[in-house]
Amino acid sequence: xxxxxxxxxxxxxxxxxxxxxxxxxxxxxxxxxxxxxxxxxxxxxxxxxxxxxxxxxxxxxxxxxxxxxxxxxxxxxxxxxxxxxxxxxxxxxxxxxxxxxxxxxxxxxxxxxx
Amino acid sequence: xxxxxxxxxxxxxxxxxxxxxxxxxxxxxxxxxxxxxxxxxxxxxxxxxxxxxxxxxxxxxxxxxxxxxxxxxxxxxxxxxxxxxxxxxxxxxxxxxxxxxxxxxxxxxxxx
Numbered sequence: 001x002x003x004x005x006x007x008x009x010x011x012x013x014x015x016x017x018x019x020x021x022x023x024x025x026x027x028x029x030x031x032x033x034x035x036x037x038x039x040x041x042x043x044x045x046x047x048x049x050x051x052x053x054x055x056x057x058x059x060x061x062x063x064x065x066x067x068x069x070x071x072x073x074x075x076x077x078x079x080x081x082x083x084x085x086x087x088x089x090x091x092x093x094x095x096x097x098x099x100x101x102x103x104x105x106x107x108x109x110x111x112x113x114x
Numbered sequence: 115x116x117x118x119x120x121x122x123x124x125x126x127x128x129x130x131x132x133x134x135x136x137x138x139x140x141x142x143x144x145x146x147x148x149x150x151x152x153x154x155x156x157x158x159x160x161x162x163x164x165x166x167x168x169x170x171x172x173x174x175x176x177x178x179x180x181x182x183x184x185x186x187x188x189x190x191x192x193x194x195x196x197x198x199x200x201x202x203x204x205x206x207x208x209x210x211x212x213x214x215x216x217x218x219x220x221x222x223x224x225x226x
Contacts, residue, residue: 004157031212043158043203043216056213090157092214100146100207103214105157 004106018079023091031096032074037088050096081113126223133191137204144206149189153200
């Protein structure tokens, strides 16, 4: 079956702009999590959605937001982009039941802010 | 606070040798642990997971060991191959919060 799909793969944006990234989870998975990966900070949790509800949120400013649709697809938005937002943004999907289960990652979206 | 760290940032082994990658965690409430492999330009790839009610789990050529007493996790790769060269991350999660906390990663290099 198809894996986690993230679009676009690459983005270049200017400071002050906003950006929307998309993630389609594995079929049947209802939980989608987002992570930011940078060389300095590693992989950091942004937020997690299940059944269109945000269940958990990391320590990122309010400029970072997300949502999930009824088909479990998710988007994250970053407004008023800063140079430091340049990173690989990864989403992961899992079944999302009462216990943690395997989370599978997409290839990521490489965002460059100039 | 929560943290997951790795003892060694780099590991170099000869093809055919066994590799051991270590990880320390500090959150005693963590009950679920995962190892991921990340190759250049790709997202993390799930390798194996283990729950806190187990101390060992085996997969294909990989074994994960969990020592809750000292909060230590290790990944053993048998007969390491060049294709195993990648960055390996451990991650932990507590309960059902679906938030993975990742270690900084270990770069494994397999020399032919």
